[in-house]
Amino acid sequence: MDPRTSAQDVMRCDLCETAVVQMHCDTCLVNLCKTCVGEHFSTDLSKPHKIVDFKARKSTLIYPKCTSHDVETCEMYCTQCDIPVCNTCIASDQHLGHRFVKIIEVLSKRKEKIIKERTELKETIYQTYQGIASDAEKRLNLLQEEYENLLAVITKQEDIWHREITELVHQLKSRTHEMEKKQLETLQKHFDEIKQKISDIQDDINSIDDAFNSTNISEVFSFLSLMNKYRKLPKKIVFGVPKFSPNKIQEEQLYNFTPGVLEEDEYKFNMSKSESPETGFSPPVKQLLDEPETVTTIDTGYRVLYNVTCLSDEEIWTSGNDNVMNLYSINQGSLLKSVATKSGNGPEDIAVTKSGDLVYTDYYDRTVNIVKNEKIEEVIRLQNWRPSGVCITYNWDLLVTMYDDNNQSKVVRYCGSTEKQTIQSDEMSKPLFSFGTFDNCICENRNLDICVSDSGAKAVVVVNQAGKLRFRYTGHTPAPMNQPFNPRGITTDSQSHILTTDENNHCVHIIDKDGQFLRYIDCGLSSPYRLCIDTNDNLIVAQCNNRQVKKIKYLK
Known part of the structure; x- marks a missing residue:
């Protein structure tokens, strides 16, 4: 039986075809015995041969061949042309003045995108189809x-x-x-x-x-x-x-x-890792960390910072004391994009739709607007009311807090520009929300409760999907600064926790879905105003006076 072709025999050297394979050239993808290693080196001195143990083969990256120079491989990447390039390409006039980075850096980012897409397919789309x-x-x-x-x-x-x-x-x-x-x-x-x-x-x-x-x-x-x-x-x-x-x-x-x-x-399709209640899936149970950790802090440059909302786990929209809404990289701190409001007024509140479009309320213009493909479209125009807080529900509706000229307040649910529901009074016809407060924030919990931070009443007001009062949360004592509870921003996480900023006490309160206090988060916060949660349950807080956005890990 020919040992070179026998299915029962061990692998043989590609050069001598008789000795057992012991080594491997990761550069040429050739199997070698130890005796033939020197011969393999001498056959082509132009290549940087990497000889490894046969069991460790495929450990070396295979660089792409240059499309312009066949004999060369590409270890650099031209950011302007968005292509791999070899050393000859770099020296040519074709890429004169271009910026080059190591292809390994680009590879790392590409792999990050691939793993992110795989995660989205596995944890979101696959589960949704199930x-x-x-x-x-x-x-x-x-x-x-x-x-x-x-x-x-x-x-x-x-x-x-x-x-x-x-x-x-x-x-x-x-x-x-x-x-x-x-x-x-x-x-x-x-x-x-x-x-x-x-x-x-x-x-x-x-x-x-x-x-x-x-x-x-x-x-x-x-x-x-x-x-x-x-x-x-x-x-x-x-x-x-x-x-x-x-x-x-x-x-x-x-x-x-x-x-x-x-x-x-x-x-309905929800790309968040915290699946829509419509799919019937429950997210993994997470516990509160013993000590919350600050992941990163970025400076936004506003004179006064008000709003923050997540576009993704890496990008956040912000707004402050002017009419410009800025998109930042939360990890790098770099400014990615800026959008000015249509009217020139500062946005009262901002939110991001499931499809990634930015929504903002214009209190003085009495409108709710959406930014699509760099263009601003008016979604809602009010007559006798002014919009303030806004959020996107699991069913893609808009929830808007608003006030009239007599300082009455209410919550209205919209499907597009069509009004579907009004929440204003309890079963005894008493107002659910305080009068004369113009910055109430709003969010929807996973159980479809509607949560409002009523700063005028110094309370978090929570009603069910039908608008019936479930509870009011008026703070917890002792407070970190021993000051009266002053809720501003409000959001919820995958565990149905309700989180609200307390500007007076420089902290965030975490309560459960039934209004029971769980803990404070301070992490050196200064006048926290608005906040949001990314898909990994990281807390993003906008600090009013020092203009900083802080990313905090509080769940394990």
């Missing part, structure tokens, strides 16, 4: 059950009718079975398509793993984003079972039969 599949399966079973109930009613009615209408009963059953079959087939097909999508997502996750773990830089650079084909969620199939109501036999019609329908509705 929820949709579960929902479709429930609808499928419910449809069968409803048809079984319908057929039972029809069968019972058959005993009442006489033999002369037996044929009509058979016809009615036939129509019902046909509709049931058609709708079941449609729902089954819908369910099968969703399951196939889930399988595709898993395959793509595996592909991402392969790309991420690859040592071949070209494979990493050639990786194409897979997100767009999954962002548009499948239609929700809403079925309608035929309506059946029997008539008396002497009446002209023996029965009324309204055919059932199949309709499509939209699933």
